[in-house]
Amino acid sequence: MSDVAVLGLGAMGSALAGALLDGGHTVTVWNRTGHRAAALAERGAEVATTAAGALRAAPVAVVCLTDDAAVRETLVAVPGRTLVNLTNSTPEQDRGLADWAARRQMTYLAGGIMAVPSMIGTPAAFVFYSGDAGALQRHRALLERFGGVEYTGADPGRAAVHDLALLTAMYGMFGGFLHAAALISAEGIPVAGVEPLIRGWLTAMTGALPAMASAIDSGDHTATGSTVRMQALAYPNLLDAGRERGLDNGLVQPMGELLTRAVSSGHGDADLSVLATMLHGGRVRRENEQQIDP
Ligand SMILES: NC(=O)c1ccc[n+]([C@@H]2O[C@H](COP(=O)([O-])OP(=O)(O)OC[C@H]3O[C@@H](n4cnc5c(N)ncnc54)[C@H](OP(=O)(O)O)[C@@H]3O)[C@@H](O)[C@H]2O)c1
Incomplete structure (x- = not known):
């Protein structure tokens, strides 16, 4: 038996192996x-x-594998085995596969890789991992070979939520x-x-994120x-x-529309964080709450 397949x-997958x-x-x-x-066989x-x-x-x-359809096409029941699925997935796909695995006496850990192949190791x-915490503990030494281990909870969908949020x-x-690059290029610059100026500006703007996150969690969007x-x-x-300049504004138009809608909905004096509330329409699920409150 090998340690891992x-x-x-x-x-x-080649980088992980x-x-x-x-x-x-x-x-x-x-x-x-x-x-x-072949290349991996040469390495043992x-x-x-x-x-x-x-x-x-x-x-x-x-x-x-490429996606959930490829995983579903590939997996077969081998009772007693643990699956660590690092294929990019939706939370619903991971919950479905966890259920598929449980019905075949298999253990399921979902994962979302925050790296490109050259960063592995x-x-x-x-x-990000979610699902069976015991399996994560048992196989932690193997999984740490890929990079840091971030466990996000027992719900198998949690890793995908975190992965997709970061993406x-x-x-x-x-x-x-x-879009900024297209605007600059269109001027011949x-x-x-x-x-470097854009990078510096973006880095400075990330300083606003902690306060915005707190505002979204608390619902207090008072602008400072x-x-x-x-x-x-x-x-x-x-x-x-x-x-x-004849540019396609497709990447930036939606933000403008949301800002206009925020003002007409009476949020003109609020902080930008209020837009998150508009996006989820007030449908917030708090930790440990089953119900989605409108
Ligand atoms: N590359 C990245 O930067 C990166 C970063 C984070 C996460 N990911 C995720 O990692 C996963 C794999 O990405 P990758 O970059 O390794 O993609 P890739 O180079 O295109 O490899 C895709 C793999 O899926 C297999 N596959 C596709 N359809 C299949 C099917 N129907 N049945 C069986 N095998 C099938 C391919 O097999 P064949 O060789 O036979 O075609 C190949 O092994 C994706 O979910 C991706 O989103 C990738």
């Missing part, structure tokens, strides 16, 4: 397309020819940067010259400096500048 040897081998673990690998296992991995064979070869299997990488924030940042009204008045300039 890895199912899926794409860019990320490599980190386990580097850590001195015995590893059985499987990939739908067999040739991707056992190669299984079927997913079932890989699952039988170790007490715990790390699964890292470095201190910069971490993975959402990341895409907001990248989306803003891409090299983006590389302005990029910048009001929604001030921002709603300035924002159209940003949209006009894009329009006048």
